[in-house]
Amino acid sequence: MARVARSLAAVLLAPRTHPRLGARVPRSRDERSCARLVSTSSLSAVNPDDDDDDVRSADVAVPVLIVGAGPVGLTLSALLSRFGVDHLVCERRARPSTHPQAHFVNNRTMEIFRPVLGLGASIARSQPPLEHWRRFVYCTGMARGVELGRVDHFDDGTHDGTHHDDDDDRHHREVSPASVAHFGQHRLVPELLQRAYALHPRGRDGFITGATLTDVVTRSPTASEGASEGGAGKGRVTARLALAGFNRADDPNDSTLSVDADVLVAADGANSRVRDSSLVRMTGTPAMQHLVNVHFTSQTLASQLVSDDRAAMLYFVFNPDVVAVVVAHDLRNGEFVAQIPFFPPHQSLERDFSRRQCAALLEAAANGGTNGGNECALDDLEVRSVRAWTMSAEVADRFVTGNSRVVLCGDAAHRFPPAGGFGMNTGIQDAHALAWRIATWRAVEAATTRPETFVHGEESSRARLDSSDPDVVRARLMSSYERERRPVAVGNTRLSVANFDQVLEVPAALGLPRAAASVLVDAVPLWLPESIRRDVVRAGLAVGRAQCGSLLVGDNPVGNARRAAVAEMCNNQSKGGAGGGTDGGTLRLQFPAEDLGFGYDEGAKGPRTPPRWTKDAGVAGAAAPTHPPNALVVGARVPHAWLTVLESSGDPAKICGVVSTLDVSEPGVWDGPDGDGRVARKGPRPGEGDVRGTKGKSGGRHVVFSLIAGDWDGGKGAAELASTLRAAAPAGVAVRVCVVSSSLSDVSSIDDVSSDEWTMRAVDGDGRWRAALVDAGADVATAAVLVRPDAHVAWVGSLEFGNRRLDAGYGSATGRAGLGGAGGDERGGCVDAMRRCLGLVG
Ligand SMILES: Cc1cc2nc3c(=O)[nH]c(=O)nc-3n(C[C@H](O)[C@H](O)[C@H](O)COP(=O)(O)OP(=O)(O)OC[C@H]3O[C@@H](n4cnc5c(N)ncnc54)[C@H](O)[C@@H]3O)c2cc1C
Structure with missing residues (x-):
């Protein structure tokens, strides 16, 4: 059990010199510091006037509660700490997940990471060499089999992320002081965690692990407190957390802790409990595709790929045994993830993706089916973990709710197909957009309670003593967060859906049209016994994949035409370069306008790049404008020089x-x-x-x-x-x-x-x-x-x-x-x- 949770529990569950449940939490700013709660048990005051019976009063009071210590919650924590804003992070896991997800860290995220204790530089140093990830390869097998095409995503002179003296790098550095990176989320999160600990005003005591948020209650301002602009008022938000492995001393059946916060940030991921508790709806497409991710290692496979000049970030594999996208997370230590289509309810993880079955599929992905004894034998193949996930394209209707006290960011606010690598990056940029707003609100609040606080001299401090109501300021700041970030999420959702469509162009050219699998799966009646459904689906999928056997690789008119079509798509993409791309191309890796050029002012004039999507993908609302990365436009990122x-x-x-x-x-x-x-x-x-x-x-x-x-x-x-x-x-x-x-x-x-x-x-x-x-x-x-x-x-x-x-x-x-x-x-x-x-x- 996590140390912090233990220490917190020790405070809470000790014989009651501490507040009994039901005690009202002191409301002054200093008393509301959870640092004091944990270290000095300052919550001993019970207010006999408390008549707020409908809401159980809190055990802990904090200015800001971040729910979820994924990449987004941790980034927000680190940024808030840099502003000196005290906060508490609660996370249901005891330790970070080792199962990889995101791996492409975009340019803007790397710019944001630079000041976070040198995280950007540390990622740039630790990531694999660019030579290992600059390409996407389209093939029937990664190590053996036919290569159908490849695209080098850095051949137009964009940065290399690791070498700083060549022409490529100089070109890149015209638009950014940082570089894109290839660094797995499962490696990034522990790094972020260390920095978040180091920066937090109370170190590790600012984090509770093994704590699952179960419920959120927002209390509206009372009539005497008054509600003002945007519904802002005193009010508060109370989060109920279940602490794994603990029971309260006063009630052995109760393992919950309630946390009172001025602002609660939902960074609790795609299935956000905060979002559901707050009744915020998502619009878009909840289930575009189901997939299984197989995390595996094989040094043999990695070495073979490097020595055969087939090193790549992504392998799009099509053969009669398996269709998969394999991400080479790090060829230096042979770490990969294969994404394989999955068809519930006819298939299940237990029956169709056991470790043994996964190993067989991976062998097939490496070898492109049987190769007449020329297989690359993966004797060291180890399947580490197998997870199912659902690809969605959805954006929350609101990013801010609960009297401007509940704020969504990251996957809690939006979920995209991973094509283009925008999910985590957009979330980290949400956190960046939120941190300075929270810090501003705290500064305004501090100024109203401590008028001696000033920056530029007494004169200016006098001038600001017209100070606005901090609740109103908070409401305005949160409202501008939603106004600016939701359109970015809408645009990136549509872009990611368009990217996913682009990915499907290659299988379509190989005789695997996108609708075929879903037509098959939908046609299988659910009343059939499960074993029959599975057999029907398996047989149907095998018929489809058979297109990628001897017909595709043999010297025949159909195979020749299909191979030529994919080669041409790869060529078209290469011609377009990293940032450009052309119609009839394949999936891009870099999107400079969407990565660095998103703007926050819909009305601003200036150069714009046209959107790369043509459909709204079912997501309601306007998308943010995008500009060439270094254009000077109000609302856009300032040009780098x-x-x-x-x-x-x-x-x-x-x-x-x-x-x-x-x-x-x-x-x-x-x-x-x-x-x-x-x-x-x-x-x-x-x-x-x-x-x-x-x-x-x-x-x-x-x-x-x-x-x-x-x-x-x-x-x-x-x-x-x-x-x-x-x-x-x-x-x-x-x-x-x-x-x-x-x-x-x-x-x-x-x-x-x-x-x-x-x-x-x-x-x-x-x-x-x-x-x-x-x-x-x-x-x-x-x-x-x-x-x-x-x-x-x-x-x-x-x-x-x-x-x-x-x-x-x-x-x-x-x-x-x-x-x-x-x-x-x-x-x-x-x-x-x-x-x-x-x-x-x-
Ligand atoms: C296969 C795949 C590949 C991807 N590739 C990329 C990529 O290359 N680039 C990219 O930008 N994005 C990518 N993504 C998307 C990326 O993984 C997500 O966008 C990212 O994880 C979102 O981060 P987050 O912090 O918002 O949420 P999460 O990473 O989901 O973190 C949420 C945290 O909250 C915790 N939590 C959840 N519920 C509770 C609760 N009730 N109480 C307390 N804690 C809770 C969770 O344990 C977790 O630690 C990919 C996704 C997938 C599936």
Whole structure:
């Protein structure tokens, strides 16, 4: 049993100096810290006035409860900890699953992982070499049998993820400081867990394992508490957890723990209990296909594939004995997963996929059927685990419910076919979009209870004392989370369905039309005895697969035509390159526009990439717009450029580091351009200090907006705009200004604007920032770009206040004035955009 659960239980189940069940949880912010509960048992207070009999009062109170320690819950935990937000993570498992699922980590996720204690660099180092996963191979057998085609997904010069000195890598680095990766979820989750432990304000005590959420109760605000905008009000959410192996001292039949939270985040996966308890519906297609995943190892098979120059990430195998997609997770240690179609209720795991039967299917997948004694003998084949799963394409109607206190993210909010590898990646990006919002709400809440808290000096703290109601701010922030993330999920669901359709083009070309198996399965009457149904289905599937025997591989008109068709599809795909692809191609690996170019402002103008899907796939709602990855568009991720950061003063200026425009808000990411996590700056970095008055309490780190601006008027224009923004920011929210000059020689003309830790001056090292501005029609010296803490562009404008409105000049190229909307002069528009992002205005 997990240590944390034990220690928690020890506190809860000890003789009752602790609260009895039914005690009301103290409501003040400090008392609501579960750290205090666990370590000091501060819940001894019982409020005799508690008249809330309909809801059992909680044993534990926390600001944020994350349900589920999968990749999404753990990412959220790590990001919240970086903002200093206390929280509790509950997970039903005692330890992470060893059964692999996701393996493709996309570019945006790797960018998000970079600041999480160097996780991005660690993945890049630990993953298999690119040579082992750059291709997809279409074949009748992995090691033996006929190769029908192959596609190299990196042959257009995109990054290689591991080598940093060649041309390929340089090309890639024009769009991102990070790389896509091939790294199994079963290896990623333990790595994330270690980092989440290390970052959590209370270390491992912030996690309860062996704790299954069984129920969620949201309590609406009472009349006296009042409900305000968006249904926000005091209220609360209470989660009931079943702790494995424990019984309460006061009731041996009760092993439950109730947790009271201000915000409960459902990261509990595709079958989310939180979602069901909250009565949130999914729309789309719940069951597109059933599959069995067989996790296996064979060093023999891996070595054979590498030595025969057949190393690949995916093998699409078609032969008379088996049709399967085999993922080579790591050819260095011979680890694979085979995905094999499964047809319940006529088939069952027990009868059709025993370890022995799976081993036979895997031998067939490796050898392409019998090869006249030329088989690759897999003497070391070991079947590790066998799991059935259902491929779905669904998105939750709402991502936020329960008076804005219950928030869905990851698979709890959306489930896609894995074709294209968007499931986990979209979930991790949900967590990224949520973390800074939760941190903002906590900062606003802290500011209302501790007015001495400030970032940029007393003056600005006074200015924000008009502070908004934190419940209203929370409701607005959660609502914008749903408004932005649901359309991304809708688009990625449709894209994944289109990708799955694309996958089915190859079997169709081989004489295995997509509908054939379902027609067969649907035609078998359920009233027949199970054994007969199984035999009928098995025989029918065998007839279909027979198309992939001698007919396909022999020298005959049908076989020749089918092989040529698949080869042509692979060629078409290769011609399109990693990011492009053409009609008549095969499944892509990389989707730059959807990966890096998703936008949050439907109304923003600017270059767009057309959607790659044509059908809505049954999922309700609009999809997010997508843009070319490095286009400067309001709502999209800020274009990546390396900025050379200079010492705050001195002429000639001394270089002290290199930072991506994506990371100007990130206090801890000052890498060298090789992205290896090397810190190029010594001493404290801007923003790493604690917000005065909050150290060790609600937030040691700030929510940081960055203003990346030209050096117009000796940097004074940028400094002025920054100070206006700071005066309008609530406590706990910082604004970093980065004054960018075109070259080192221009820097000397910048006045001394960089006297504090929130101001920096930089040089646009390789001209990419300039290129992004020019593409957007901006004037390089006067352009100012306000970037949110999640690196999305909140506003683009000019430092020449009042002289130009945003709907003129490049304003028309970038479209709207900002996520906050246009209005008034430039300065007012920028402030408005920031305050709207922060939920300070509705
Ligand atoms: C075969 C396959 C291949 C895939 N390949 C890719 C890929 O290459 N790239 C990609 O991006 N995605 C891929 N995916 C999708 C990816 O695996 C999921 O999107 C991802 O696991 C979602 O992460 P999550 O944290 O939201 O949910 P999960 O990983 O499901 O984690 C949920 C966690 O919550 C816990 N939990 C559940 N219920 C409760 C409860 N009631 N109380 C407490 N804890 C609970 C679970 O134990 C689990 O630890 C693939 C999926 C499959 C099936």
